[in-house]
Amino acid sequence: MKTRYLALVFAATIAAPAKAQITYQQTVQLPTFHYFGVSTTVVVPTGGTASLGSIGGSTRTRFDRVGNRSLGTSSFSGSLSMSATVIDLAEMDREVLAEAARRRGADVDVVGRPVDAEPNAVNWLENQRAATYLRRGRTAEAAGQPEVARVFYRKVVKNGNAREKRIAKASLTRIDSAQVARHNEKVR
Known part of the structure; x- marks a missing residue:
């Protein structure tokens, strides 16, 4: 009898917290995906x-x-x-070999090709950009905007051909010298 009483008390203790609980409605919205495509030639x-x-x-x-x-x-x-x-590995190899030869001062690369061979389309485009930057630098310098001119000349030094780089470096030196002279006049 005592064990039956203990079992009943134990069951009541466990069942007491399990009374009816109020549940709240919760809405969960999942993302939806839509796919589309274009069939064309570009x-x-x-x-x-x-x-x-x-x-x-x-x-x-x-x-x-x-x-x-x-x-x-x-x-x-x-x-x-x-x-x-478009990645042309053969063209990249030629460019690397030509640059190495240029740095050595050679007229031909290690394969025997002239270093200053005709530029490819990418080099041509970079040279056109460098020429544009050089022109814009000169315009800015003439307009009295040395900082703007300096930005364009630095782009030419980075991307231009040897002649354009020399011109841009000389222009940068001229701008720097003019700024130093102006600074020295202010100090006096």
Whole structure:
């Protein structure tokens, strides 16, 4: 009898906290995914990017009853773009060998090709950019903007051919000398 009484007390002790609990409703919204594509042919320059299309939309929902209001908003967007990079390993090898030969002062690289061979399209484009930067640097310098000119001349030193680099370095030296002279005049 005593064991039966203990078992009953034990069961009541365990069952007491397990009374009915109030549960609250919880809403979980999972993300949705939409896919789209574009079937087309595009021309993209090397190292460039082209937009192929985009899509977007939004929805707004309102629920209004006496004592119960809700508002829902949903929006989505997506875009598709294409990038192209052409890596010509043989051309990269030629450039590395030519640069090594230039640094040694040689007229030909280790394979026997002339160092100053015709530039490829990438070098041509870089030279065009350097020429533009040189022109912009001169314009800025003439307009009395030495800091702006200095930025353009530094780009030429980084990307230009040997002649343009010499011109840009001389221009940088001239700008620096002029600034030092102005500073010395202020100090006096």
